[in-house]
Amino acid sequence: xxxxxxxxxxxxxxxxxxxxxxxxxxxxxxxxxxxxxxxxxxxxxxxxxxxxxxxxxxxxxxxxxxxxxxxxxxxxxxxxxxxxxxxxxxxxxxxxxxxxxxxxxxxxxxxxxxxxxxxxxxxxxxxxxxxxxxxxxxxxxxxxxxxxxxxxxxxxxxxxxxxxxxxxxxxxxxxxxxxxxxxxxxxxxxxxxxxxxxxxxxxxxxxxxxxxxxxxxxxxxxxxxxxxxxxxxxxxxxxxxxxxxxxxxxxxxxxxxxxxxxxxxxxxxxxxxxxxxxxxxxxxxxxxxxxxxxxxxxxxxxxxxxxxxxxxxxxxxxxxxxx
Amino acid sequence: xxxxxxxxxxxxxxxxxxxxxxxxxxxxxxxxxxxxxxxxxxxxxxxxxxxxxxxxxxxxxxxxxxxxxxxxxxxxxxxxxxxxxxxxxxxxxxxxxxxxxxxxxxxxxxxxxxxxxxxxxxxxxxxxxxxxx
Ligand SMILES: Nc1ncnc2c1ncn2[C@@H]1O[C@H](COP(=O)(O)OP(=O)(O)OP(=O)(O)O)[C@@H](O)[C@H]1O
Ligand SMILES: [Mg+2]
Numbered sequence: 180x181x182x183x184x185x186x187x188x189x190x191x192x193x194x195x196x197x198x199x200x201x202x203x204x205x206x207x208x209x210x211x212x213x214x215x216x217x218x219x220x221x222x223x224x225x226x227x228x229x230x231x232x233x234x235x236x237x238x239x240x241x242x243x244x245x246x247x248x249x250x251x252x253x254x255x256x257x258x259x260x261x262x263x264x265x266x267x268x269x270x271x272x273x274x275x276x277x278x279x280x281x282x283x284x285x286x287x288x289x290x291x292x293x294x295x296x297x298x299x300x301x302x303x304x305x306x307x308x309x310x311x312x313x314x315x316x317x318x319x320x321x322x323x324x325x326x327x328x329x330x331x332x333x334x335x336x337x338x339x340x341x342x343x344x345x346x347x348x349x350x351x352x353x354x355x356x357x358x359x360x361x362x363x364x365x366x367x368x369x370x371x372x373x374x375x376x377x378x379x380x381x382x383x384x385x386x387x388x389x390x391x392x393x394x395x396x397x398x399x400x401x402x403x404x405x406x407x408x409x410x411x412x413x414x415x416x417x418x419x420x421x422x423x424x425x426x427x428x429x430x431x432x433x434x435x436x437x438x439x440x441x442x443x444x445x446x447x448x449x450x451x452x453x454x455x456x457x458x459x460x461x462x463x464x465x466x467x468x469x470x471x472x473x474x475x476x477x478x479x480x481x482x483x484x485x486x487x488x489x490x491x492x493x494x495x496x497x498x499x500x501x502x
Numbered sequence: 503x504x505x506x507x508x509x510x511x512x513x514x515x516x517x518x519x520x521x522x523x524x525x526x527x528x529x530x531x532x533x534x535x536x537x538x539x540x541x542x543x544x545x546x547x548x549x550x551x552x553x554x555x556x557x558x559x560x561x562x563x564x565x566x567x568x569x570x571x572x573x574x575x576x577x578x579x580x581x582x583x584x585x586x587x588x589x590x591x592x593x594x595x596x597x598x599x600x601x602x603x604x605x606x607x608x609x610x611x612x613x614x615x616x617x618x619x620x621x622x623x624x625x626x627x628x629x630x631x632x633x634x635x
Pocket of ligand 2: 550551601604605606
């Protein structure tokens with residue numbers, strides 16, 4: 180199951196996981212993977228070549244029996260492509276040279292699996308299935324030299340565990356990166372509450388509005404309404420990519436709570452896409468004052484607060500009106 | 503070129519991730535930006551239901567290329583408590599929690615095709631497809 184990824188990202192993957200020549204030597208030493216094993220493995224390479232096809236066939240029959248793995252092979256072409264790649268992958272196990280290039284290649288393959296979301300348990304299960312099948316075939320092949328079959332199998336086990344360690348490392352590495360990124364995204368850049376005029380607040384919301392932030396937004400808004408005795412608050416959601424029923428519900432509740440405190444909330448910056456989605460979902464925003472953009476929201480708020488609106492041309496006069 | 507992506511969802515952060523992935527896959531297929539938002543919203547509903555009612559589950563996103571037709575299929579699957587009465591769950595305003603009860607019927611309206619299967623104690627699977635226009 181392999182697909183090419185670009186060279187650079189794998190290079191940095193090697194660095195990220197900390198694969199150096201020394202680290203490779205260290206991993207091999209820990210597994211006691213040495214010259215003898217390489218010789219054993221090279222020795223069974225022709226046999227491995229012969230059992231490659233039937234083992235792959237059984238392997239994919241097995242994978243197609245499970246929902247977790249079947250989803251990846253809905254398409255015949257994909258299945259064939261992946262089978263070929265998998266055959267190469269297995270074939271490589273008995274070819275020696277477990278060096279930096281080998282490791283790089285293995286990491287690349289691990290990363291592809293991680294990216295498509297193959298669960299670790301499936302990854303390990305696949306190695307297990309493979310090893311059991313190969314064991315049966317080796318012992319069958321070397322009926323008269325079971326010692327040899329065992330030696331070869333144990334050597335193969337070491338290489339497979341080297342691979343498994345690398346695969347799991349790519350998963351952990353990706354997960355760590357993801358957690359870092361998410362923490363950044365979720366780090367509640369608390370929405371600022373801007374007091375633009377006496378009794379008028381603006382809350383520009385940027386980024387995803389998940390339950391925690393939505394909750395925070397409500398608290399901040401209500402608290403500010405309390406302390407500033409604001410009569411109007413503009414919640415601008417221009418920077419929010421998705422509003423689903425839960426977020427909409429949250430906004431509705433916030434609006435009602437603000438109303439109880441004597442303030443009107445004006446929702447601005449509802450994009451046409453979000454508006455369409457909300458209509459399709461069936462959220463009823465008819466009780467909420469909404470405007471397309473912040474500008475018209477401000478105008479609406481000023482009207483509510485009893486400011487007189489003056490055309491922009493009459494600037495001098497408007498300045499007099501707003502000392 | 504990715505055909506299928508499977509993502510485990512357990513938290514809000516996963517929901518964000520799933521939506522990002524879906525936007526990427528759909529964009530590759532030439533969906534319009536308003537369709538991307540509709541897909542992301544439907545996905546958000548399904549993923550949220552998983553986190554809320556089943557605690558965890560998987561979302562599988564697949565690109566469909568059939569001749570000149572392009573589409574994206576969302577499978578939202580969990581092994582949670584299941585839904586006792588699917589017909590009611592699909593009604594606007596029906597919620598066993600404190601929600602608006604619009605997630606499932608809303609997701610159906612946002613997508614072109616929608617199937618839901620569920621059995622008590624076994625879990626719930628929703629399969630929904632949207633075609634690029
Ligand atoms: N994955 C699921 N597992 C178990 N029950 C579910 C699942 N998804 C939905 N349900 C049930 O179906 C009901 C309706 O779901 P729906 O998403 O339409 O509304 P909601 O989640 O209650 O509210 P909203 O989505 O509007 O916030 C839910 O209240 C819940 O009882
Ligand atoms: Mg819901």
